[in-house]
Amino acid sequence: MSQTIIDCERIGKSYRLGLKHNRQHSVNLGTAFTLRESLSEGLAAVGRFCSGRRRPDSDVDTFWALHDVSFQVDRGEVVGLVGRNGAGKSTLLKVLSRIVEPSEGRVRMRGRVASLLEVGTGFHPELSGRENIYLNGAILGMRKFEIDRKLDEIVAFSEIERFLDTPVKRYSSGMYVRLAFAVAAHLEPEILIVDEVLAVGDYAFQKKCMGKMHDVAAGHGRTILFVSHNMGALSQLCNRGILLESGSIKAMGPIADVVKTYMRSGLATNSAHVQFPIEPSRPCQFLSVELTHDDGSHGTDFSCDEPIHLRFVLEVRDIQANVFMSFLLQNPEGTVVLHSDPRDSDPAVTERIKTGRHVFEITLPSRLLAPSTYLVSVRCWQQFGSDLDHRHGCCEFTLRDLSNLIHQRIGVLGVQLPWNQQTTPIGLEPAWHAR
Amino acid sequence: MPSRSTGTISKSASTLEQIDNPPQKEVVIEPRSGWIAVDWKELYTHRELLLFLIWRDISVRYKQTVLGSAWAVIQPLLLMLIFSLFFGRAVGIEHGPAPYSVFVFAGLIPWSLFSQGFAQSALSLVNQQHLLTKVYFPRLFVPIASACVFLVDLFYSLLIYAVVLAVNQYPPSWTVIFLPPLIILTLLATLSFGITLAALTVFYRDFRHLVPFLVQILMYLSAVIYPAWVIPEKYHPILALNPMFGLATAYRSAILGDGYPWDLSCLAISSVSTVVGFVFSIYYFRRTERAFADFA
Numbered sequence: 241m242s243q244t245i246i247d248c249e250r251i252g253k254s255y256r257l258g259l260k261h262n263r264q265h266s267v268n269l270g271t272a273f274t275l276r277e278s279l280s281e282g283l284a285a286v287g288r289f290c291s292g293r294r295r296p297d298s299d300v301d302t303f304w305a306l307h308d309v310s311f312q313v314d315r316g317e318v319v320g321l322v323g324r325n326g327a328g329k330s331t332l333l334k335v336l337s338r339i340v341e342p343s344e345g346r347v348r349m350r351g352r353v354a355s356l357l358e359v360g361t362g363f364h365p366e367l368s369g370r371e372n373i374y375l376n377g378a379i380l381g382m383r384k385f386e387i388d389r390k391l392d393e394i395v396a397f398s399e400i401e402r403f404l405d406t407p408v409k410r411y412s413s414g415m416y417v418r419l420a421f422a423v424a425a426h427l428e429p430e431i432l433i434v435d436e437v438l439a440v441g442d443y444a445f446q447k448k449c450m451g452k453m454h455d456v457a458a459g460h461g462r463t464i465l466f467v468s469h470n471m472g473a474l475s476q477l478c479n480r481g482i483l484l485e486s487g488s489i490k491a492m493g494p495i496a497d498v499v500k501t502y503m504r505s506g507l508a509t510n511s512a513h514v515q516f517p518i519e520p521s522r523p524c525q526f527l528s529v530e531l532t533h534d535d536g537s538h539g540t541d542f543s544c545d546e547p548i549h550l551r552f553v554l555e556v557r558d559i560q561a562n563v564f565m566s567f568l569l570q571n572p573e574g575t576v577v578l579h580s581d582p583r584d585s586d587p588a589v590t591e592r593i594k595t596g597r598h599v600f601e602i603t604l605p606s607r608l609l610a611p612s613t614y615l616v617s618v619r620c621w622q623q624f625g626s627d628l629d630h631r632h633g634c635c636e637f638t639l640r641d642l643s644n645l646i647h648q649r650i651g652v653l654g655v656q657l658p659w660n661q662q663t664t665p666i667g668l669e670p671a672w673h674a675r
Numbered sequence: 676m677p678s679r680s681t682g683t684i685s686k687s688a689s690t691l692e693q694i695d696n697p698p699q700k701e702v703v704i705e706p707r708s709g710w711i712a713v714d715w716k717e718l719y720t721h722r723e724l725l726l727f728l729i730w731r732d733i734s735v736r737y738k739q740t741v742l743g744s745a746w747a748v749i750q751p752l753l754l755m756l757i758f759s760l761f762f763g764r765a766v767g768i769e770h771g772p773a774p775y776s777v778f779v780f781a782g783l784i785p786w787s788l789f790s791q792g793f794a795q796s797a798l799s800l801v802n803q804q805h806l807l808t809k810v811y812f813p814r815l816f817v818p819i820a821s822a823c824v825f826l827v828d829l830f831y832s833l834l835i836y837a838v839v840l841a842v843n844q845y846p847p848s849w850t851v852i853f854l855p856p857l858i859i860l861t862l863l864a865t866l867s868f869g870i871t872l873a874a875l876t877v878f879y880r881d882f883r884h885l886v887p888f889l890v891q892i893l894m895y896l897s898a899v900i901y902p903a904w905v906i907p908e909k910y911h912p913i914l915a916l917n918p919m920f921g922l923a924t925a926y927r928s929a930i931l932g933d934g935y936p937w938d939l940s941c942l943a944i945s946s947v948s949t950v951v952g953f954v955f956s957i958y959y960f961r962r963t964e965r966a967f968a969d970f971a
């Protein structure tokens with residue numbers, strides 16, 4: 241039995257740019273526009289009204305964050321939303337969560353909606369774990385009796401029993417995230433909207449979250465809309481995918497097809513040295529990613545026998561807290577073959593990623609990976625926070641195994657193992673072997 | 676919502692139940708324009724959240740202070756002392772039969788709720804932007820909760836005032852029974868300022884800097900530290916448009932009785948202005964709230 245539970249009709253969301261340079265700029269900075277601008281605009285509007293003229297449309301430059309997005313989701317479906325930064329994924333989730341209002345179109349949703357755009361929304365550092373469970377639960381839309389009933393489960397899932405009555409500001413970041421996810425995981429809405437929140441926490445915890453999501457998706461007939469840059473997770477969890485590109489739907493269908501389309505789409509032509517547009521209003525962004533050979537020349541085509549040098553430039557402008565960054569490599573199947581961050585060489589390094597321009601250089605040793613194409617993604621985020629910048633698949637390189645041109649090495653690793661071989665004539669095997 | 680329990684078996688049972696009886700509630704999201712009605716039903720279903728928000732603000736308020744909730748007692752006493760010293764002694768206003776400290780405290784009771792409540796409420800949305808951009812719930816609760824916190828202070832000050840009256844051997848008049856409706860009016864006045872300013876501050880951060888001045892100006896316009904009769908009678912109807920003008924005077928009449936006559940026309944004007952302001956504030960908030968997340 242299928243029943244449409246989310247029906248999106250030609251959703252659009254526009255923001256005004258242009259005329260209101262200042263306004264747009266300050267919106268990005270999160271400081272809103274000033275009263276003076278608004279007053280002068282108000283006066284201008286009165287003037288236009290009195291003189292009977294309308295605002296010339298050319299004055300207004302409109303940016304469509306979402307345009308003409310239509311899709312339907314049936315009860316029990318798990319839909320993955322993919323797309324590059326700025327493709328409109330988060331805007332779409334915010335429209336569906338009723339946080340921002342669409343500029344056009346209509347969405348009909350049947351049933352209780354809960355959205356999880358951030359882990360731990362509304363957590364108060366001074367309150368204890370127990371108090372925050374209630375507060376956060378209420379903010380996410382749970383009733384008190386529901387929280388009462390689930391308290392034990394939530395506490396067990398978060399593994400913080402001993403610290404239940406400690407203020408969460410004394411929690412380690414892992415405990416904090418575990419508790420926050422535990423509350424969210426025990427919401428029982430008909431429709432669950434999840435942004436990339438599983439990207440936090442350590443590996444074991446991510447695995448646990450994925451398991452929980454899997455349970456929720458599989459067992460309870462619940463509808464889930466899920467944004468992630470983790471293609472592996474998407475492929476596992478979702479049955480359908482939607483690919484957004486510059487605010488419109490570019491592909492929709494079985495998740496495997498959508499992931500494939502996404503992985504192949506829109507790679508920069510010169511992906512050996514990718515530079516990102518500078519957006520001064522962002523508190524933190526990557527400026528460039530470079531791939532170089534040993535001699536310093538850029539390239540996207542490497543031999544398995546040479547090291548690959550990667551160079552990331554990260555500019556941190558306006559962040560007080562510690563910024564974390566990491567990079568990962570994915571193969572064409574979407575499997576993450578390597579993930580690394582600066583803490584590999586210095587556990588305290590993040591304390592130094594503060595305001596300034598940081599250049600990170602790493603070298604992938606030769607003979608590490610099997611010949612294939614690899615996608616490079618970089619990401620930076622703030623402690624407990626969501627992503628500040630995420631360049632998924634910003635460049636791609638190819639590894640060729642030149643040592644064996646006939647039989648391409650399969651598998652994930654390209655390590656050449658030292659084979660030891662001993663040959664003896666038949667009948668003269670060592671005694672231990674004959675036994 | 677079908678009821679669910681924690682057991683696995685009953686979970687699957689409830690899932691079946693859920694599929695058999697698909698929820699009829701349909702949410703339609705579309706662009707709206709103009710004035711938007713208040714969704715009272717939604718406010719009612721989320722009522723627990725309001726209580727949680729109030730409870731959060733109360734329990735966080737004196738965390739990590741040495742004196743803790745004693746501050747709720749110390750603050751009004753200090754205010755009373757300061758005003759008694761500077762205005763009672765130095766300026767010497769004709770303040771009726773009661774000692775100046777008794778006189779001024781009666782006005783400070785509603786004034787503290789109003790001034791602290793609306794100032795806090797005005798900043799509530801910008802101080803909790805992350806709530807606006809990350810989760811949906813009735814936004815009206817944010818400024819309302821911030822203001823309601825100060826009701827607790829008001830009850831503390833009433834207790835302290837009882838002590839002050841006892842020390843000064845000044846028995847309250849029987850008309851104190853009119854305090855509850857006056858307190859409700861004060862809360863509505865606080866909310867009308869708080870809610871409007873909270874919405875405005877999201878769009879114009881100028882109000883963040885303006886609010887402290889507004890508090891100062893309103894205090895001098897509100898007959899809190901001086902009796903209304905100091906001002907020529909003909910200005911009273913205009914001044915009473917400021918809710919606190921009529922209300923502060925009424926608190927004194929209610930508590931102190933003889934020597935502080937009721938000014939019913941002022942109270943009527945202030946009450947009407949309070950109610951009109953409150954209704955306006957809610958509708959103004961509803962009108963603007965759909966853009967909050969875009970500007971926050």
